[in-house]
Amino acid sequence: xxxxxxxxxxxTSVDDGLAAVDAGADAIxxxxxxxxxxxxxxELATEIVAAVGPFVTTVGLFVNEQIExxxxxYQHTGIHMVQLHGDEDSTYCGQLKMPFIKAIRMAPDxxxxxxxxxxxxAAAFLFDAWEPDQYGGTGTGFDWLRISDIAGRAxxxxxxxxxxxxxxAVAMVAPYAVDVSGGVETSPGRKxxxxxxRFVKAAKSV
Numbered sequence: 725x726x727x728x729x730x731x732x733x734x735x736t737s738v739d740d741g742l743a744a745v746d747a748g749a750d751a752i753x754x755x756x757x758x759x760x761x762x763x764x765x766x767e768l769a770t771e772i773v774a775a776v777g778p779f780v781t782t783v784g785l786f787v788n789e790q791i792e793x794x795x796x797x798y799q800h801t802g803i804h805m806v807q808l809h810g811d812e813d814s815t816y817c818g819q820l821k822m823p824f825i826k827a828i829r830m831a832p833d834x835x836x837x838x839x840x841x842x843x844x845x846a847a848a849f850l851f852d853a854w855e856p857d858q859y860g861g862t863g864t865g866f867d868w869l870r871i872s873d874i875a876g877r878a879x880x881x882x883x884x885x886x887x888x889x890x891x892x893a894v895a896m897v898a899p900y901a902v903d904v905s906g907g908v909e910t911s912p913g914r915k916x917x918x919x920x921x922r923f924v925k926a927a928k929s930v
Contacts, residue, residue, distance in 0.1 A: 728894050729901035730924050731783065731880065732908060732915070734762035740915040741772040747920035748928070750901070751781035753807065756797055759787065761912035762905065769801045783807050783825065791819055798822050805847060814842040823847045825880065830866040837874055846878070850903060853883035865889075868897050887922035894930040902927050 732744040733753030744752050754769045755762040764772070773782045784803040786794050788810035798806060805823040808816075817824060826843045827850045828836060840849050853866045865884030881899040886907035894902065906912070908919040 728899065728927050728930065730927050731781075731901055731903045732905070732920060732923075733783075733785065733882075733903055734760075734905040734909070734913060735772060735915065736762055736764055736768075736913040738772050738775045741776045743915060743917040744920055745776050745780050747917065748924040749780070749920065751783055752776060753783045753785050753903070753905070754801070754803065755785045756789065756793075757785060757787040757809070766797055766800050769797070769803070773802045781805070785809050788812065791816065795821065807850065809850075809852075817843055817845060820845075825850050827852055827882075829853070830870060830883070836871050840874070848878045848880055848900065850880040850882050852903075868893055871899075872897050885923075887919065887926045890923060891926045891930050894927055 729750040730748065731751035731753055732749045734755055735741045735744060735752045741752055754764050754772060757763060769784070776782065782803045783805050784797055784801065785807045786809065794806055797803070805825065806820070807825040807827060809827040817826065824846060825848045826846045828839050829852055830836065836851060851871050868881065871879065879899040880901045880903050881893055881897055882903035885893060885902055885904045890902055904923055908915055908923050910916050
């Protein structure tokens with residue numbers, strides 16, 4: 725067994741947050757990007773963070789957001805870290821005072837090793853599928869072999885994962901963690917407890 729960590733992103737209710745924890749998730753993601761169907765307001769996010777407790781890592785997802793709002797959300801909700809899923813550059817990231825994950829959208833011509841060099845303070849890198857006009861949550865994947873030589877403690881694999889393919893992905897890439905959203909939903913923002921249980925089991929059984 726790999727001991728791969730699992731993050732379930734796009735949690736939109738206390739019940740789904742608790743179901744994710746019961747399924748064995750190591751982390752949950754809360755989306756603060758208003759362009760997403762999984763967007764949550766700060767007050768609801770605060771309730772979810774409190775409900776899941778301190779031993780589950782809570783991550784706030786932002787897309788090209790003003791730093792002042794990121795800091796306010798971090799302080800207000802009690803999330804442990806933030807995930808930057810837009811076009812944030814090294815200057816932007818250098819101003820952050822909290823731990824952050826930098827998402828790398830795997831465009832066809834992108835060199836992932838070169839892409840991560842500009843973010844020395846990143847706690848981890850999340851590699852996700854690329855769509856020209858969409859920041860994450862696409863439900864599509866990418867060629868996992870493109871990151872197989874840089875996988876390790878700071879690598880999170882995302883994009884089109886489900887209980888049916890996550891085991892293969894973990895075996896191929898050996899990431900530190902995997903991230904899922906749409907692959908454990910009945911509709912955008914509505915998680916399915918059984919799908920979450922199946923996903924966690926598949927990810928951690930390799």
